[in-house]
Amino acid sequence: MTRLFASIGANLAVFFIMVFDMFRYLVQCVHEIRHLYLYRHQVLLQCYAVGVGSLPLVCLISAFSGMAVAIQMAYQMESYVPDYMVGSIVVRSVVLVLSPILIGLVLAGRVGAGIASELGTMKVSEQVDALTSMAVDPVGYLMLPRILAGLTKIPVLVIFSSFVSIMTGFGMSVIKMDITVTDFIKGMKLDFMVYDIFVGLIKSTVYGGVLTFVGAYMGLQTQGGAQGVGQSATSAVVVSSALILILDYFLTLALLY
Amino acid sequence: MEHPKTAISFENVYKSFGTQAVLQGLDLEIPSGQITTILGPSGCGKSVTLKHVIGIEQADSGRVEVVGHDMSNVRQRDLITLRKRIGVLFQSSALFDSMTVKENVAFGLRMHTKMPEAEIAERVHVCLDAVKLAGTEERMPVELSGGMRKRAALARAIAMSPDFILYDEPTTGLDPNTSNVVGDYILKLQNELDITSVVVTHDMPLTRRVSDKVALLFNGKAVVQGRLDDIESSQNEVFQLFVDGRLG
Numbered sequence: 001m002t003r004l005f006a007s008i009g010a011n012l013a014v015f016f017i018m019v020f021d022m023f024r025y026l027v028q029c030v031h032e033i034r035h036l037y038l039y040r041h042q043v044l045l046q047c048y049a050v051g052v053g054s055l056p057l058v059c060l061i062s063a064f065s066g067m068a069v070a071i072q073m074a075y076q077m078e079s080y081v082p083d084y085m086v087g088s089i090v091v092r093s094v095v096l097v098l099s100p101i102l103i104g105l106v107l108a109g110r111v112g113a114g115i116a117s118e119l120g121t122m123k124v125s126e127q128v129d130a131l132t133s134m135a136v137d138p139v140g141y142l143m144l145p146r147i148l149a150g151l152t153k154i155p156v157l158v159i160f161s162s163f164v165s166i167m168t169g170f171g172m173s174v175i176k177m178d179i180t181v182t183d184f185i186k187g188m189k190l191d192f193m194v195y196d197i198f199v200g201l202i203k204s205t206v207y208g209g210v211l212t213f214v215g216a217y218m219g220l221q222t223q224g225g226a227q228g229v230g231q232s233a234t235s236a237v238v239v240s241s242a243l244i245l246i247l248d249y250f251l252t253l254a255l256l257y
Numbered sequence: 258m259e260h261p262k263t264a265i266s267f268e269n270v271y272k273s274f275g276t277q278a279v280l281q282g283l284d285l286e287i288p289s290g291q292i293t294t295i296l297g298p299s300g301c302g303k304s305v306t307l308k309h310v311i312g313i314e315q316a317d318s319g320r321v322e323v324v325g326h327d328m329s330n331v332r333q334r335d336l337i338t339l340r341k342r343i344g345v346l347f348q349s350s351a352l353f354d355s356m357t358v359k360e361n362v363a364f365g366l367r368m369h370t371k372m373p374e375a376e377i378a379e380r381v382h383v384c385l386d387a388v389k390l391a392g393t394e395e396r397m398p399v400e401l402s403g404g405m406r407k408r409a410a411l412a413r414a415i416a417m418s419p420d421f422i423l424y425d426e427p428t429t430g431l432d433p434n435t436s437n438v439v440g441d442y443i444l445k446l447q448n449e450l451d452i453t454s455v456v457v458t459h460d461m462p463l464t465r466r467v468s469d470k471v472a473l474l475f476n477g478k479a480v481v482q483g484r485l486d487d488i489e490s491s492q493n494e495v496f497q498l499f500v501d502g503r504l505g
């Protein structure tokens with residue numbers, strides 16, 4: 001029993017040390033913003049990698065999830081509500097919930113793990129030490145540009161994803177489920193709110209920041225060789241996915257309630 | 258002979274990783290404007306010692322002083338200025354593998370100076386030429402052999418015209434000819450630019466050629482240090498064992 005408590009205590013200590021450490025990195029990151037001019041090429045490069053690089057994947061999953069939502073809604077609502085409600089529900093669920101979460105989780109895998117393994121490899125091959133030795137701050141040069149790319153490009157990707165999902169959901173409803181074009185559009189217009197887009201943007205900005213930060217943090221913490229890099233990539237995905245889902249609850253609560 | 262000023266000094270430095278004690282009371286003086294060679298068996302802490310000089314590793318106790326700065330509580334601004342003056346050749350080369358050779362060598366210049374691109378290209382060319390790598394500018398590090406990478410890293414280390422250069426095994430993995438080129442170059446930098454150099458190596462011919470001072474690290478301490486002639490004539494037992502390859 002005492003051993004159980006000791007182990008819980010030790011794990012808690014590790015956890016709090018990690019949280020504290022993450023916080024330190026975050027402060028350092030904010031501090032490095034004053035040298036942003038030095039890192040401008042990196043920022044552009046990362047924006048391109050995150051934004052354009054993720055586009056095909058985002059298109060693909062958004063297209064299919066949009067169709068799935070439309071079918072699901074039509075099936076659930078069939079006899080209870082008028083057809084045009086499908087349009088309304090598809091739009092709102094996509095913009096408010098589905099796109100931010102889905103893209104957040106998928107990009108935690110694609111972008112977050114990518115960052116963790118890239119920086120992890122740089123760490124174990126002494127490239128991070130080489131940066132430091134050349135008087136270039138690794139947090140500023142490696143972490144900050146990636147976070148900025150996440151904060152600015154992931155919301156754009158989510159908007160884009162929402163658009164694609166709605167279009168495919170629309171197509172699905174019309175072609176397969178005998179909902180008329182006018183009905184769907186009527187539903188879309190019926191309770192479309194600009195505030196919903198705002199909520200989607202807030203959520204996706206937060207997730208974009210979280211997944212790039214966690215990825216970069218795990219990468220820079222990497223110890224050991226190839227195995228360490230693998231572990232960092234795994235931790236990056238696990239931690240950022242969990243954080244995204246937990247934050248989703250709190251953001252939804254705060255913004256919609 | 259006039260006694261040279263000390264550029265870098267270690268005083269009773271201890272450093273452990275977990276339970277493994279690496280440096281155990283290291284005392285070492287690196288005179289300025291000279292070439293100091295650090296010898297020692299593999300795993301004795303030579304690379305770790307170099308990392309203390311640029312503040313990548315911090316001593317657990319004891320004092321590391323680099324041109325008057327105590328590395329355990331140096332101001333961030335001074336540390337950055339210091340690092341700009343120190344060129345480091347890492348044992349693993351540590352070239353940035355997402356950049357071409359040219360971008361690697363130009364990296365410090367681009368980050369820290371406002372030098373125009375044409376001048377940077379010229380400087381990169383000069384540095385690469387010095388290590389016999391002219392023509393590899395546009396290649397990626399993975400497309401180079403181990404020895405070529407080492408030389409590209411050397412070019413990167415000297416690109417900013419540093420006042421100090423730390424060489425971690427500059428000739429390991431090079432054929433005798435290229436080793437000689439690197440040895441010549443270390444001497445040339447020394448003679449022309451009055452740089453303070455620290456060379457970590459196992460290469461005895463290189464040691465004999467370039468060293469003003471030699472230190473032998475063993476069991477976390479510098480067991481001998483001084484001029485190579487003096488050490489050899491003193492018949493130091495540990496040093497003899499090391500040179501004969503029977504230490505450890």
Ligand SMILES: Nc1ncnc2c1ncn2[C@@H]1O[C@H](COP(=O)(O)OP(=O)(O)OP(=O)(O)O)[C@@H](O)[C@H]1O
Pocket residue numbers: 274279297298299300301302303304305306348
């Ligand atoms: N970051 C680290 N974490 C844990 N242990 C380390 C770390 N860096 C070095 N060590 C340990 O410190 C000891 C000294 O390492 P160091 O790299 O300085 O050896 P070295 O003298 O340069 O050897 P070699 O001639 O093989 O390069 C080694 O036993 C190594 O295991």
Ligand SMILES: [Mg+2]
Pocket residue numbers: 303304305348425
């Ligand atoms: Mg070494």
